Amino acid sequence: MMESRVLGRVLARLKPDAAAPIRGSEQYPWITGEMLLYDVGYGTLVVTAIQGYPVRSGTCTGEVLGLHIHEGGACSGTAQEPFADAGGHYNRDNCPHPEHAGDLPPLFVGNGRAWGAVLTTRFRVEEVIGRTVIIHSQADDFRTQPAGDSGSRIACGVIRPVKQ
16 A cells, blocks of 8 residues: 555656557557556556547457567558567567566456556666557467467557656
């Protein structure tokens, strides 16, 4: 509880150190969002929000989407492989999945929107500037090698520093 209050006070005073505007692929052009990264001294706080994911009617229709920092610096690709130039997961230490530095918790979609936050010590903000964030069409299973079987790449953003 105390750590939560401390984090809340820190965020209220800080602007993010880096940000990535997120845009959907040609197949998901309505997805927009942003990832914000904060250096909080003892780690990196990553906050991600998206909207525009297709809303499905009925019960039990929530989606869970994979979320990763990728090693590449561009959101370009082909119609068959959107965002291919983002490369693979950011994996500075050559660890097996899900221990890549860029492996993050999934996003849970509700009513076309998703929001998530995680505090990580796997990377510092300055390490991921110029790299990409990718949202995948399926949840990461945290087992399958090399990248968690999280489906196609449906949205991407390049992480850039935020001027203070």
